[in-house]
Amino acid sequence: MLKEYGVTIKGKEYRAIRNGTAPAGLVSSASHPGEWHTVKSGACDCPGFSYRGKCSHLGALAATALVERWEAHKGEREALEREAEALAARLEAILGKLALAQEAEDGAWLQVQEMAQETEKPKGKKKAPPAVPLAGAAA
Numbered sequence: 001m002l003k004e005y006g007v008t009i010k011g012k013e014y015r016a017i018r019n020g021t022a023p024a025g026l027v028s029s030a031s032h033p034g035e036w037h038t039v040k041s042g043a044c045d046c047p048g049f050s051y052r053g054k055c056s057h058l059g060a061l062a063a064t065a066l067v068e069r070w071e072a073h074k075g076e077r078e079a080l081e082r083e084a085e086a087l088a089a090r091l092e093a094i095l096g097k098l099a100l101a102q103e104a105e106d107g108a109w110l111q112v113q114e115m116a117q118e119t120e121k122p123k124g125k126k127k128a129p130p131a132v133p134l135a136g137a138a139a
């Protein structure tokens with residue numbers, strides 16, 4: 001089954017046609033629209049490949065395998081995205097509860113401090129204990 005892919009390599013868009021999992025296929029020419037290059041056994045029939053031994057068509061065809069894997073895991077990805085969204089919502093709710101709890105704790109702590117200050121005030125001017133006569137002084 002022939003399948004056509006759209007891939008972008010270094011900003012250039014290619015169409016690539018591949019048959020099943022075969023590492024061979026046709027890749028459109030980025031510089032000459034309408035022209036196609038044949039890629040098979042790690043070689044390409046374009047002038048660039050015969051000159052440099054490498055070309056973007058090889059990369060474009062290899063990229064189709066990644067595109068295929070990306071598409072194959074689409075359902076899994078979407079499920080993970082939904083799970084991540086649900087977790088984010090739960091985290092937000094937990095953080096909201098923590099903020100409320102912290103607020104309540106801060107309020108309680110302020111009350112404790114106020115109570116402490118109120119009970120300290122009268123004790124501040126504590127009377128000295130009555131002098132106890134020294135034994136033998138009255139004798």
Ligand SMILES: [Zn+2]
Pocket residue numbers: 037044045046047048049054055056057058
């Ligand atoms: Zn090529």
